[in-house]
Amino acid sequence: MNKSNFDIIVVGAGHAGIEACLAPSRLGLKTLLVTTNLDRIGYMSCNPSIGGLAKGHMVREIDVLGGQMGQTADQTCIQFKRLNSSKGPAVRGTRTQNDKHLYSDMQKKIISEQENLSVLQGEVKKLILKNNECVGVVLHDGSEIFSKKVIITTGTFMNGVMHVGLEQTAGGRVGDAASVGISDQLASLGFVVQRLKTGTPARLHKDSIDWSKTTPQVGDEKFYPFSFKSDRNFYLPQILCYLSYTSEKTHDIIRANLDKSPMYCGIIEGVGPRYCPSIEDKITRFADKIAHQTFLEPEGLTSDLIYLQGISTSLPQDVQDQFLRTIAGLENVKVVRYGYAVEYDFIEPTQIHHRLETRPIKNLFLAGQINGTSGYEEAAAQGFIAGVNAAHSVLEKPEFILERDQAYAGVLIDDLVTKGTREPYRMFTSRAEHRLILREDNTIDRLSEISRKLGIVSEKQLDELNIIKEKREKLFADLKEKVIYPKAETNALIVSMGSSALLKPATAEEFLRRPEINFPHLTALGFKYEPDEVVTEAVEIQVKYSGYVKRQYEVIEQSKKMENFEIPKSIQYSEIKGLSKEEVDKLNRVIPRTLGQAARISGVNPSAIQAIMVYLKGADKRSKELGIEKFKTSTAAQ
Amino acid sequence: MLPLDKDQQTICALATPAGAGAISVVRISGDQAKDIILAACPGLKNKNIESHKAYFTKLKNDKNENIDEVVVTYFADHKSYTGESSAEISCHGNPLITEKILNRLHQLGARSADRGEFTYRAFMNDKIDLVQAEAVLSVIESQTENALKVSLRQLEGKTSKEFLAIESEMIWCLAHIEASIDFSTEGLDVVDQNILIQKLKKIKQDLQKMIDSHKSGKILKDGLKIVFTGQPNVGKSSLLNQIVEKEKAIVTEIAGTTRDVIESATIYNGLKIIVCDTAGLRETKDVVEKIGVEKSLLEAASADICIYVFDASAGITKDDEKLILNIPNKKVLFVANKSDKLAPHVLLGSRTETTKKLQSLAQEKPCFDQNNLLFLSALDQSCRDQLLLNITAEFKNLDFLNESLISSARQFEMSQNAELAVSNVVLELEQNAGSEFIAQTLKGALLSIQKILGHSFDDQIMDRVFKEFCIGK
Incomplete structure (x- = not known):
C-alpha cells in the first residue's frame, strides 16, 4: 500500500465509518479506512437490531442515495417488524433484529471487495495539520499518511472509560482499547469537547434461561426490506424474541445498591440519554412503577448470547447477578458479559457545518457518535453525508445538504449543527415538522432524483426506481380520471363495503380518500390497476394523506418565512441590541444560514430572533414587522 | 458618532406630561446612559453611583453652568425597566428646564426616543413578554378606572x-x-x-x-359606543346632551337640525361611554342632509348598542318600522321620548301596543328584544341614569380584578x-x-x-x- 497518497482517510469502522468510506470509494476516490480492530468492522456494540421508528426512515433514505446499511440489515435479518403498523403510514417504522456476527461479516466482506478502498489496522493518534487544514493522520507507530480529506468516526472510543460499579477501565467497548490523542488534540485546537455517557445491558447465556416463564414475541410474516435492491423474501430463517418483566424484588436490590452505581455517586460526569435510561434510573425516576418490561433478544442464529433489552446498568457484577435473577425466567441465569456504562468525548456539534466539515479545521469531517448522536442509523446517515461531502470537496462539486423537508437525515444534521445536543441525540418522528411527508413509502419519490445527481447508485438501478415512480404517477392519474357514478347498483355495492352511498359522481381518487375504502374495493367498482403493493400502497397513502399534508404545509408556511430569511455572513451579532452574551456566542459558533436555523439554536430566545430580524430589516420597518405599531401611539417615555 | 443601528443608540425623553408642574422626569436608557449622566452631572463623577439609588446633584451645560438642581435615580443593566443601563432625572417642572436638559443629553450622544421605544426595548431585552408589552400601552391609555385595572392585571402577567x-x-x-x-x-x-x-x-x-x-x-379599553338613531326631531340630540351633561348638540324645533355625526363621551360606573348623535333618518332631497343620513347608517353599524328613538305620542309608525328593520344586526334599545306629554293611562296603552309591535318585529329580526324598551323624557334629568343603567347592565357583574x-x-x-x-x-x-x-x-x-x-x-x-x-x- 502506498501510504502517502489518498483522497480520503476514514478513521473508525463502525456504522458511520463504513458509509463514510464506501460513498467516496464508490464515487471513484482513493479511500483508506483505518480501524483499531479488523474483527470489529460494523460491529453491533449494543442492541442487535437496525431501524425502528424514524431510524428505519433514515436507513431507507441512505439506501436510495447509495448507502450500505439497508442491504446488510435486510440480508442478516432474523426477525422483522413494522412498528406502529396500526398507526398512520408516516409514523410506521421498519426494524430488523439481526444476526450480529453475520451483519459484521457482511460489512467486512463488502469493504474488502470495494474498489478504490484500502483497509488498515492501526490507531490514529494525531491529525496532521497545515495552516488550519487537515492533511493527514499520524498512526500509533509514528508513521504518517497524507490525504486530501479526513473523516473521523471514532464512536465512543475517544477517551472512553468503562464503568462497572465503582471500577473503571479505559476503553470504548469491552475488549477494545480507548483511542487517546485525537480529542485532546482537537481540544487544544480550541474545539469544545464534552462528555456523554451511554450504557449497555448484560449478555446472558441462552441455555440458562427458563423460557417457559417468558412470553414469545413473533415477528411479522410479511417482509418490507429496507433496501430497494433487496429481495422481498426473507434471506434467513426467522426467530422469536421473548418478553419478561422486572419485579418489586429487582427494584429493592437495585435501590439498596445505588451507592455502588457510578451514576449515583457522581463518578460519571457525562450526560446519559433520557430516552434510554439505565435500570437504576428507571426505578429511581419512576418509583411507583412495579415492573419494567424487557425483551430477550438472541444475538444471532447460532449465537448463545441473549441481549437483555431495556436493562442497561453499570452496577457491580455481583449486584447484577443478584437482581437479574429476580426477573421472570432468569432465576438461574448465567451472565456471559456484564452490563457497563461507557463515558466518552464528543465534539459539540455546533462546531461543524451542515456538510459535516468542522468550522475551525478545513478538510476535517466528523460523523457519528463523535457528534453527540446515539444509534447505528444516526451514525450511518452522518457517515454517508460526510463521505459524500468529503468526496464532493475533492471533486470540487457543490456541498451535499439534505433539507428538513427532504429527509430525516436532513433533520438530524440540521438539529445537530444548529441546536447542538446535551444528551446522546436519537431521532424521533416528532423531531420532523414535515413528518407527514417524510414517509418510508415515498422515500424513492423524495430522493431518487437526488440520488441520480449523486451518482453512487447505478443508472440501471435508478431506472428501476423510476419505473416504480412512474407507475405510481400513472396510477394516481388514473384514479383522478376514473369517475364513479351514483347509480343504484353502484351505491348498493358501496354500502355493502361499509361505506356511505355516493350523492354525486366522484373520481376514484376522491372515493379512495374515505378511510374505510382501499384498492380492492375499487376493483369491485370496475377500476383496473396492477396490484403491485410497492405501487398501490404509496399511492393510497398519498391520496388519504392529502388533506392533512395541506394542513401541515399551512403550519409550516408560517415558519417558512423564517426559513427563507437569510442571514448575511457579514452579520455582527455583538452589534445587535437585545442579544445576551451567551446568545451572541452561540450564534457566532453556529453561524446560522437562515433565521429559521437561528431560531432552532437552543438557548437563543424568541426575542433574540426578533431582534435579529428587526436588525436585518432595518429600523424603518421595525415596528410594523413586529406587529407592535401600536407603540407609536403611546407616549414616548414609556 | 451614533451607532448605525437605532437599537444601539441611547435614548432619552420626557417621561411626565409636557408643561409646568412641581417636578418633571426625564428618562434616559442605553449603553451610554451612565456616561452621559456623569458627563451632565459633574458632581457625580467621583461618586461610585449604585443602582436603584437617588442622587441629589446639579445638572450642567457644556459651559459648566447650572441648568437645574436634580435628583438622578440610576438603574444598572438588567435591573431597569428596559433591561438596559438607564436613569431617571427628576427636575423642576418647567418646560424650559426640561428642554435644556434634553438638549444637553442630545449633545452628549443620546437621541430622542421614538414613541413606545422604552417598552419596545423592554420587550427586546426579554424583560416583558408580548402580552405584557401590549398591556403597558393599555395602562397608559386607560381612561377609566376599570380599564386601568384590567391593563394592570395584564401587565402583572x-x-x-x-x-x-x-x-x-x-x-x-x-x-x-x-x-x-x-x-x-x-x-x-x-x-x-x-x-x-x-x-x-x-x-x-x-x-x-x-x-x-x-x-x-375591548369595551373596557376603548369604551362602549352607543349611537342614537331614529326619525328627525324625536329628541336624539337632547338625549345626547343629557348623557354627556353639556350642550354638545344643537337642539331646535326644526326637523333635520343634526346633519353631521356628533360624538362625545362620558364616564358611567367606571365605563367610558362614547355617544354619537346622527342625522334623523328620512327621505330627503337636501344634499347635505342626504349625506348625513348615509353617515347615520354607517355609524349605527359600528356601534356596540344602537338606541332607536321615537316619539312616545306617535308610537312606532310604519316609517319607523322600515327604519328599524334597516338597523344592522345588534343590540337595540328602543326609547320612546317625550313620554311626559302623555297622560298616565295613555302611556300604559302605548307601552302595551309598542311592546306588541316590537314582538312582531323581533320575528323578522331575532336580535331585537321587546323588553329593551324605555319610556322617558329628554327634559327629565333622570333620563341619563335610566338610559345608562340600562346600557351598562350587562357589564355590571364583570369582576375586573379577577378576570x-x-x-x-x-x-x-x-x-x-x-x-x-x-x-x-x-x-x-x-x-x-x-x-x-x-x-x-x-x-x-x-x-x-x-x-x-x-x-x-x-x-x-x-x-x-x-x-x-x-x-x-
Missing part, C-alpha cells in the same frame, strides 16, 4: 399566566400523543383517550373564555385560531383519527398560543415526554 396554563396543558396532551407514536414499543401506560378528550375540552373552554372576554376587554380580559385584536385572533384547532383535535380524537394527524392539528393550536406569548416551539414537547414517561431503548 396574569393574562400571560392564563395563556401559559393553556400552553402547558396543550404541551401535556401533545407529549402524550407524541409518546404514543415514538415510544409505542416501550410498554408505556398510554393516556386514556377519554382523559385526553376531557383535557382538550377544558382547554377549549378556557380559550372560549378568553375569546368571550375580548368583547368586554383576565384580552383587549388586543392580535390576542383575540390567535385565541380564535387556537380554539378552532382544538375543536378539530377533539373531533379527530372522537373519530379515532391517526395520532400523527391529531398531533399535527394540535401543533397548529399550540403555535397560535405560543405566538401570543412570543414563545418558540423548540424541544418542549420532548422534554415533557421524558419527564412523564419511563422510556428505555
Whole structure:
C-alpha cells in the first residue's frame, strides 16, 4: 500500500465509518479506512437490531442515495417488524433484529471487495495539520499518511472509560482499547469537547434461561426490506424474541445498591440519554412503577448470547447477578458479559457545518457518535453525508445538504449543527415538522432524483426506481380520471363495503380518500390497476394523506418565512441590541444560514430572533414587522 | 458618532406630561446612559453611583453652568425597566428646564426616543413578554378606572399566566400523543383517550373564555359606543346632551337640525361611554342632509348598542318600522321620548301596543328584544341614569380584578385560531383519527398560543415526554 497518497482517510469502522468510506470509494476516490480492530468492522456494540421508528426512515433514505446499511440489515435479518403498523403510514417504522456476527461479516466482506478502498489496522493518534487544514493522520507507530480529506468516526472510543460499579477501565467497548490523542488534540485546537455517557445491558447465556416463564414475541410474516435492491423474501430463517418483566424484588436490590452505581455517586460526569435510561434510573425516576418490561433478544442464529433489552446498568457484577435473577425466567441465569456504562468525548456539534466539515479545521469531517448522536442509523446517515461531502470537496462539486423537508437525515444534521445536543441525540418522528411527508413509502419519490445527481447508485438501478415512480404517477392519474357514478347498483355495492352511498359522481381518487375504502374495493367498482403493493400502497397513502399534508404545509408556511430569511455572513451579532452574551456566542459558533436555523439554536430566545430580524430589516420597518405599531401611539417615555 | 443601528443608540425623553408642574422626569436608557449622566452631572463623577439609588446633584451645560438642581435615580443593566443601563432625572417642572436638559443629553450622544421605544426595548431585552408589552400601552391609555385595572392585571402577567396554563396543558396532551407514536414499543401506560378528550375540552373552554372576554376587554379599553338613531326631531340630540351633561348638540324645533355625526363621551360606573348623535333618518332631497343620513347608517353599524328613538305620542309608525328593520344586526334599545306629554293611562296603552309591535318585529329580526324598551323624557334629568343603567347592565357583574380580559385584536385572533384547532383535535380524537394527524392539528393550536406569548416551539414537547414517561431503548 502506498501510504502517502489518498483522497480520503476514514478513521473508525463502525456504522458511520463504513458509509463514510464506501460513498467516496464508490464515487471513484482513493479511500483508506483505518480501524483499531479488523474483527470489529460494523460491529453491533449494543442492541442487535437496525431501524425502528424514524431510524428505519433514515436507513431507507441512505439506501436510495447509495448507502450500505439497508442491504446488510435486510440480508442478516432474523426477525422483522413494522412498528406502529396500526398507526398512520408516516409514523410506521421498519426494524430488523439481526444476526450480529453475520451483519459484521457482511460489512467486512463488502469493504474488502470495494474498489478504490484500502483497509488498515492501526490507531490514529494525531491529525496532521497545515495552516488550519487537515492533511493527514499520524498512526500509533509514528508513521504518517497524507490525504486530501479526513473523516473521523471514532464512536465512543475517544477517551472512553468503562464503568462497572465503582471500577473503571479505559476503553470504548469491552475488549477494545480507548483511542487517546485525537480529542485532546482537537481540544487544544480550541474545539469544545464534552462528555456523554451511554450504557449497555448484560449478555446472558441462552441455555440458562427458563423460557417457559417468558412470553414469545413473533415477528411479522410479511417482509418490507429496507433496501430497494433487496429481495422481498426473507434471506434467513426467522426467530422469536421473548418478553419478561422486572419485579418489586429487582427494584429493592437495585435501590439498596445505588451507592455502588457510578451514576449515583457522581463518578460519571457525562450526560446519559433520557430516552434510554439505565435500570437504576428507571426505578429511581419512576418509583411507583412495579415492573419494567424487557425483551430477550438472541444475538444471532447460532449465537448463545441473549441481549437483555431495556436493562442497561453499570452496577457491580455481583449486584447484577443478584437482581437479574429476580426477573421472570432468569432465576438461574448465567451472565456471559456484564452490563457497563461507557463515558466518552464528543465534539459539540455546533462546531461543524451542515456538510459535516468542522468550522475551525478545513478538510476535517466528523460523523457519528463523535457528534453527540446515539444509534447505528444516526451514525450511518452522518457517515454517508460526510463521505459524500468529503468526496464532493475533492471533486470540487457543490456541498451535499439534505433539507428538513427532504429527509430525516436532513433533520438530524440540521438539529445537530444548529441546536447542538446535551444528551446522546436519537431521532424521533416528532423531531420532523414535515413528518407527514417524510414517509418510508415515498422515500424513492423524495430522493431518487437526488440520488441520480449523486451518482453512487447505478443508472440501471435508478431506472428501476423510476419505473416504480412512474407507475405510481400513472396510477394516481388514473384514479383522478376514473369517475364513479351514483347509480343504484353502484351505491348498493358501496354500502355493502361499509361505506356511505355516493350523492354525486366522484373520481376514484376522491372515493379512495374515505378511510374505510382501499384498492380492492375499487376493483369491485370496475377500476383496473396492477396490484403491485410497492405501487398501490404509496399511492393510497398519498391520496388519504392529502388533506392533512395541506394542513401541515399551512403550519409550516408560517415558519417558512423564517426559513427563507437569510442571514448575511457579514452579520455582527455583538452589534445587535437585545442579544445576551451567551446568545451572541452561540450564534457566532453556529453561524446560522437562515433565521429559521437561528431560531432552532437552543438557548437563543424568541426575542433574540426578533431582534435579529428587526436588525436585518432595518429600523424603518421595525415596528410594523413586529406587529407592535401600536407603540407609536403611546407616549414616548414609556 | 451614533451607532448605525437605532437599537444601539441611547435614548432619552420626557417621561411626565409636557408643561409646568412641581417636578418633571426625564428618562434616559442605553449603553451610554451612565456616561452621559456623569458627563451632565459633574458632581457625580467621583461618586461610585449604585443602582436603584437617588442622587441629589446639579445638572450642567457644556459651559459648566447650572441648568437645574436634580435628583438622578440610576438603574444598572438588567435591573431597569428596559433591561438596559438607564436613569431617571427628576427636575423642576418647567418646560424650559426640561428642554435644556434634553438638549444637553442630545449633545452628549443620546437621541430622542421614538414613541413606545422604552417598552419596545423592554420587550427586546426579554424583560416583558408580548402580552405584557401590549398591556403597558393599555395602562397608559386607560381612561377609566376599570380599564386601568384590567391593563394592570395584564401587565402583572396574569393574562400571560392564563395563556401559559393553556400552553402547558396543550404541551401535556401533545407529549402524550407524541409518546404514543415514538415510544409505542416501550410498554408505556398510554393516556386514556377519554382523559385526553376531557383535557382538550377544558382547554377549549378556557380559550372560549378568553375569546368571550375580548368583547368586554375591548369595551373596557376603548369604551362602549352607543349611537342614537331614529326619525328627525324625536329628541336624539337632547338625549345626547343629557348623557354627556353639556350642550354638545344643537337642539331646535326644526326637523333635520343634526346633519353631521356628533360624538362625545362620558364616564358611567367606571365605563367610558362614547355617544354619537346622527342625522334623523328620512327621505330627503337636501344634499347635505342626504349625506348625513348615509353617515347615520354607517355609524349605527359600528356601534356596540344602537338606541332607536321615537316619539312616545306617535308610537312606532310604519316609517319607523322600515327604519328599524334597516338597523344592522345588534343590540337595540328602543326609547320612546317625550313620554311626559302623555297622560298616565295613555302611556300604559302605548307601552302595551309598542311592546306588541316590537314582538312582531323581533320575528323578522331575532336580535331585537321587546323588553329593551324605555319610556322617558329628554327634559327629565333622570333620563341619563335610566338610559345608562340600562346600557351598562350587562357589564355590571364583570369582576375586573379577577378576570383576565384580552383587549388586543392580535390576542383575540390567535385565541380564535387556537380554539378552532382544538375543536378539530377533539373531533379527530372522537373519530379515532391517526395520532400523527391529531398531533399535527394540535401543533397548529399550540403555535397560535405560543405566538401570543412570543414563545418558540423548540424541544418542549420532548422534554415533557421524558419527564412523564419511563422510556428505555
